[in-house]
Amino acid sequence: MINSKHIALMTLSLFLILSGFASCKQTSEETDWTLPASYYEKDTTSVNPNPGTDPTVQKIAPLYCSVYEYCWTREQENTDRSLNESQWKQWLDWQAANLLPYGYNMICTDGFMSMYYNKDDDPTNPDLGGYMTSYGGVKLKDLSAWCKERGLRLGVYDNPLWLHGPDETAVVGTSGATFKDLHYNDAIDRDNVMYPDRGDVFNWVVPSHKGARDYIDGFFKYYHNLGVDFIRMDFMCLFEDASGAGGMAGRGYGRDEYRLALKYISESAAKYGVFTSIVMPNMYNDAKYEKKYMNMARIVADTFGGGWDHTSGRLRGGVFNGWPTCHNEFDGFIHWSHITGRGKMIPDGDFIRLNTFSNDEERMSSISLQLMAGGPVAIADNPIDASARNYDLPSLLKFAQNKEMLALNADGFVGQPLSDDLSSPNSQIWYGQMKNGDWVVGLFNREDTPQQRTIGLSQLGITGQMKMRDLWLHEDVGTSGEISVTLPAHGCKVVRLSKQ
Known part of the structure; x- marks a missing residue:
């Protein structure tokens, strides 16, 4: 045994x-x-x-x-x-x-x-x-x-x-x-x-x-x-x-x-x-x-x-x-x-143990990182006695149920960081392309304080502007040739780019 x-x-x-x-x-x-x-x-x-x-x-x-x-x-x-x-x-x-x-x-x-x-x-x-x-x-x-x-x-x-x-x-x-x-x-x-x-x-x-x-x-x-x-x-x-x-x-x-x-x-x-x-x-x-x-x-x-x-x-x-x-x-x-x-x-x-994170920003980042890297999403929170352990499992599941993010998995998407230098802020910016030609960019903040993350689409070999959709807000956020955002501690932003 x-x-x-x-x-x-x-x-x-x-x-x-x-x-x-x-x-x-x-x-x-x-x-x-x-x-x-x-x-x-x-x-x-x-x-x-x-x-x-x-x-x-x-x-x-x-x-x-x-x-x-x-x-x-x-x-x-x-x-x-x-x-x-x-x-x-x-x-x-x-x-x-x-x-x-x-x-x-x-x-x-x-x-x-x-x-x-x-x-x-x-x-x-x-x-x-x-x-x-x-x-x-x-x-x-x-x-x-x-x-x-x-x-x-x-x-x-x-x-x-x-x-x-x-x-x-x-x-x-x-x-x-x-x-x-x-x-x-x-x-x-x-x-x-x-x-x-x-x-x-x-x-x-x-x-x-x-x-x-x-x-x-x-x-x-x-x-x-x-x-x-x-x-x-x-x-x-x-x-x-x-x-x-x-x-x-x-x-x-x-x-x-x-x-x-x-x-x-x-x-x-x-x-x-x-x-x-x-x-x-x-x-x-x-x-x-x-x-x-x-x-x-x-x-x-x-x-x-x-x-x-x-x-x-x-x-x-x-x-x-x-x-x-x-x-x-x-x-x-x-x-x-x-x-x-x-x-x-x-x-x-x-x-992934959703109930162990300190806040929702961390939960979004954890799920986003797995999907941006092409890894599995394995939910380990248990439903047998969640209430006895003082966490509300139904409210946590929404982070595992984001269909727009899960579309990356269904597509077989595998992203890459801008840099594989662990000390570089560019290692916290991930990108990749879906089968239909759309691009997905994930900007992360591993730090304990708010951080600015910026990427020009030209860095990805994209010319001109692209239509942008925030996959966590579930809304279109305009058209641009750049993504720039101030992220809270341990936060992220994931954007899907498509032709206008």
Whole structure:
């Protein structure tokens, strides 16, 4: 049974110490932990290994809800984090009524609840394969059905490199391989891991082992058959080099095994039509493997307490080597903007907790930044006991329900900052073009005092004047060749430009 977030959050203080004061420059060199060619199974797959960067099959960032806040607050309070059938249905009914009409068509689990395999959860299914069958005491097949009944999809927090079943479990699709063959074996792996004398907090699949490819393929087939087409895969830095997880145990399987894992994951996910979201990646060598193989990757530390700290304040201006590269959303989106764009890997700024912001200006800026950067909007505010926690969820939802802003997501819009220098005010001005030729410009103020932001349309290569529409005021604001505004602290203005 895995309760990974519990372990991680228990070590948050150490995590910040270890990662917060690392080198502020990324390495440009590869640090492969090279294995001999004979160590790998023969590659005969012809499916596209790079679904996330194929411009003809563009993946659009998802709009969804997460149980993160519900679990995280209970983690801090040391109380029960499970959701029973009644609570799940209450949540799904709420989402279907309030957010589904705006495009939020998925709810995703997270790692705080128990995750385990039980062959008795679905005795008529011969292809359970040792994969997770229950989450927080609720059967996944039931949860998927409850979502489907309401027009929602189920996203699952799991990892195709995690083993949930006992060693004797047979690997589906092989002749005799078991889970014992998949994980670390001191006799054959000792010289090929970085820290052979350490243990592993997770029972990792070693991708180069016989049967590993079949196990990974079966993982995505299993979830596809379950009606799940979104997988959120966590703790990849721990697998790669045993770093970035607050001192959690790990042997570090090296760069080659990490690349092979992402390759197999990408191939099988594409084969079964599953969207891949990778969490806690080191993003070494300018995200060489992440941007090649993954649909979406986290580019910022966990939401934790949320608020402006997560959006802009936490360790502001720092870019670190390894996970997390950046600790707040603005820094992460700006720093990684050079690898994003239509048909490329989607940057994930983690969850939004609307109730944790100090004011509406911050809420607008948070939502606007995600959409301007082409990232997902993942609402984590929970409807189960919002009133007991003294926030008015209905009044907050309007910031997630702005159809004019959400049109950017539907368009597959991905913007860029005027500068990727984190210290430059121009990094707080974002722009991009929609498929119909309209431009969208977002002006932000990360500072604690009012600031002037100005951009001439000629800076974007636009000649003449354009008609302007404020996407938060929902009104046309005239025609001009320049946008100039004084923004309140933590405020923003988003303008859509069209031909006169």
